[in-house]
Amino acid sequence: MSATMTTGRNLVESKLYPAAAIYRHVINAGDPWIYEIKKGQYFRIVDLHGNQAVDTLFYNAHDYSDRYSAQDTIQQQHNIYLTTGTKLMSTEGTVLLTIVADTCGRHDTLGGACANESNMVRYAIEKRYMHACRSSFLKAVIEWDHGMSKRDITSNINFFMNVPVTPEGKLTFDDGISEPGKYVEMRAEIDVLALISNCPQLNNPCNAYNPTPVEVLIWTAEL
């Protein structure tokens, strides 16, 4: 095993023009989105208003049990942060997508997604009734109607979130390093199913207590 990319923020701009995208969609604050991205296509997420958590999962489009693995992803690059050059690994050791451009420079995959239940633990038992990412994930996979269920909701990526680990082994939720218009772009290495919950969290400052829309764009394979 070799560490191919061990540095922190790897800021790289994309050469792709939004006007040439074959698909554009604004995911409203708090909404889910599910979509197939074909091998070779480029997939960009734009943080339209800054510091919005984009909770994201990927699956092998031909076998949903082969899915994004946070631990395999950080392990193969010996680094907990996702940025340009990061290969998003599956549980089967497949490279699902590669991050090819990133103007934010650091993304989290340890913090997971909010849920009614985790909100009860983290904030107060009364928080059960607030909208949460894992409900959005569930709603999206049920409506997708391809046999997916809670078993398929695994540990996700939080694009645009900054969650450092300290030398003492503490996990900290730092101020965001994203800004309006920052984006991350990936190339699909196989056909993948993308599942996003545009985080509705109102209990912590990660998105300034104000969830906002994000845009997703897809380009065909050839530049």
Place this chain on the structure above:
Amino acid sequence: MNETVLWQETIQPGASWSHVLKRGTALRMTDLEGGANVGGIFYNFECPTERYNMPDTLKAQHIARLTTGFVLYSDMGRILLSVIGDTVGWHDPIGGTSNRKMVESNYGPSSYQQDRNGYHKNGRDGFLVELGKWGLGPRDLVANVNLFSRVDVSDDGTMSFAPENSKAGDLIDLRAEMNVLAILNTCQHPLDPNPKYEPKAVQVSIRSVAAATLDDPCRVSRPENGRGFTLTERYFL
């Protein structure tokens, strides 16, 4: 923990193991030689779609390590296991597990035909085979813990394996707060730089223990854990 040992067993090096830990018992794991690693994933035995959740465990307690006073959360806001004793001080919840390709690349080729029962095992296959015995499969494979191992993270995010984290005789005590299906294996840590295939044996023992009191160190270590215990106790009402 002086309670009577109900039974004990030694998990062989590189082996996988599973058991339903009953609420009211504790699992003690002892590193017999030093340098052991125990990969573990944990499920609510009554409803295995409820399972150990790495992010919920880390963010509820603001930790990237496990030791006494911390707990392992399920994805349903409940506590599966509490760390009620630990002589190591740092157990890794982020490093993941090994796979067949990695083990072959790290330690060379090995097969049953060539090495009989000494053939090289890997963590992922160990988890999947043991999960299969309970009717579970790849869709149930989630982020695991690595007991006895330590992974440090530097400012730029670089992960490094800390050698000699656990010594011979070191142990950890996990109290079952629910009926917990524990899926374990003793494969080497995926980031262990040891060039040799040298997984270690680990002794496991089961004891009866009292339920968490109101001043239990795991319950009072953080307000989040107080709520976690409340939600876990409500599940049994």
